[in-house]
Amino acid sequence: MATTNAHTEFILRRLHTLAGVIPVGLFLLEHLFTNAMATSGPETFNSAVYTIQHIPFLHFIEFIFIFLPLVYHGVFGLYVAFTSGYNAGQYSWGRNVMFVLQRVSGVITFVFIIFHLWTTRFSGKAPTFQMVHDLLVNNPAYFWFMIIGVVAATFHFSNGLWSFCIHWGITVGQRAQRVSAYVFFVVFIVLAAVGVDALIAFTTQTA
Amino acid sequence: MSGSATAERQTAATTKTVHLIIERQDGPNSPSYTEEFEVPYQPGMNVIACLMEIQRNPVNKAGKRVAPVTWEMNCLEEICGACSMVINGKPRQACTALVDKLEQPIRLKPMRTFPVVRDLVVDRSRMFEALKKVKAWIPIDGTYDLGPGPRMNERDRQWAYELSRCFTCGCCVEACPNVNERTSFIGPFAISQARLFNAHPTGAMHRADRLEALMEEGGIHECGNAQNCVQVCPKGIPLTTSIAAMNRQVTYHAIGAWLKK
Numbered sequence: 001m002a003t004t005n006a007h008t009e010f011i012l013r014r015l016h017t018l019a020g021v022i023p024v025g026l027f028l029l030e031h032l033f034t035n036a037m038a039t040s041g042p043e044t045f046n047s048a049v050y051t052i053q054h055i056p057f058l059h060f061i062e063f064i065f066i067f068l069p070l071v072y073h074g075v076f077g078l079y080v081a082f083t084s085g086y087n088a089g090q091y092s093w094g095r096n097v098m099f100v101l102q103r104v105s106g107v108i109t110f111v112f113i114i115f116h117l118w119t120t121r122f123s124g125k126a127p128t129f130q131m132v133h134d135l136l137v138n139n140p141a142y143f144w145f146m147i148i149g150v151v152a153a154t155f156h157f158s159n160g161l162w163s164f165c166i167h168w169g170i171t172v173g174q175r176a177q178r179v180s181a182y183v184f185f186v187v188f189i190v191l192a193a194v195g196v197d198a199l200i201a202f203t204t205q206t207a
Numbered sequence: 208m209s210g211s212a213t214a215e216r217q218t219a220a221t222t223k224t225v226h227l228i229i230e231r232q233d234g235p236n237s238p239s240y241t242e243e244f245e246v247p248y249q250p251g252m253n254v255i256a257c258l259m260e261i262q263r264n265p266v267n268k269a270g271k272r273v274a275p276v277t278w279e280m281n282c283l284e285e286i287c288g289a290c291s292m293v294i295n296g297k298p299r300q301a302c303t304a305l306v307d308k309l310e311q312p313i314r315l316k317p318m319r320t321f322p323v324v325r326d327l328v329v330d331r332s333r334m335f336e337a338l339k340k341v342k343a344w345i346p347i348d349g350t351y352d353l354g355p356g357p358r359m360n361e362r363d364r365q366w367a368y369e370l371s372r373c374f375t376c377g378c379c380v381e382a383c384p385n386v387n388e389r390t391s392f393i394g395p396f397a398i399s400q401a402r403l404f405n406a407h408p409t410g411a412m413h414r415a416d417r418l419e420a421l422m423e424e425g426g427i428h429e430c431g432n433a434q435n436c437v438q439v440c441p442k443g444i445p446l447t448t449s450i451a452a453m454n455r456q457v458t459y460h461a462i463g464a465w466l467k468k
Binding site (some may be wrong): 006007008010011013014054080082083084085086087088091093095096099163166167168169170171172173174177 | 259297381382385386387390424426428431433434435445448450451453454456457459461
């Protein structure tokens, strides 16, 4: 299968953009949505977590639909960021700056997620409102690290959707690409606001 | 009247000069260095005229006699692409770079995405190789007369004509961040040319070959949507639209081909 070999890079790239949207992007939306429950109080958040924890085959779903695509998108993304050239100093047009920011926000998100998983999912502590509250209150730097992570992740997702639409041939014309850029910018503002709002709720409210 | 105008021009020519800072290189593997030149100003002159002046009197700004700066040129009307170089930080043709519209000192550099032969001369063969890879032509040669080809509808012809204005000048390849030593990206122009020949009724016979080529190493997936190409294209070719349109064709082709096997 010589043709398959010749197309390996193409397939890996397309799987990378797909993974970023379908499992990983959807999970990001779900995660932000669950976090937003914190704004209605600790009980609401804890009951949402309780529901998620009782999804059947949770570990299987978590591994196949979140962990694997996330690792693939992240590790392959680092390779993409490494092979890209950066010339926004010489060509400072908006799209080229976004091209750089997409890669920078990706690397920030990658580091953020590792630390985030380390301190929450793999910390051995029960995932409750109180746990998140303690993390945020005990160390003010942790709060700002979370803010940076949430903004970087939501930017990377929103701008990535713009790019995804071009990679898959959905937005073809110049106008479609321009309008979709505005739409996804609004998506970024909304998602970042939802994430930051939840962080504030976790910090200020007490269980 | 005309006499005084000539005198005025001569005075201007003797007092006004053009300051150039040129990135030079003596050979393909030689180190690069910058050299400054000051040439007499003439109304309406372009960068080519400056380089010709240096060739006529190869003395640098310090007054030292040096080897004249080499460059390539041919048509002098922005349709051959030979005189493409980086002028004040942007890739463009030297023939249409008018001194009056440029900020001085004028900085000239070779397009380093390509191998530099000498001074401002680069080897753009990789572009020809890319065009061969995507079969950017319409095969009509044969052992017998194939007869007249099918007609193209006017609506498609109009946008296809825009794509046909590409003259392989290399500006899009130079400005693209994803054409670098770590990738093998063929460049935006080749994707646009594949679109052009896929749109042609006779060229469409090789449509699948072109799409397969775009999926190979260095193909369309190397594009990262920085969109510098469309900004620097001297012909205003909608390169980013071409790339997205070919992304669509490749997506359908790839999924279709996989499902059929």
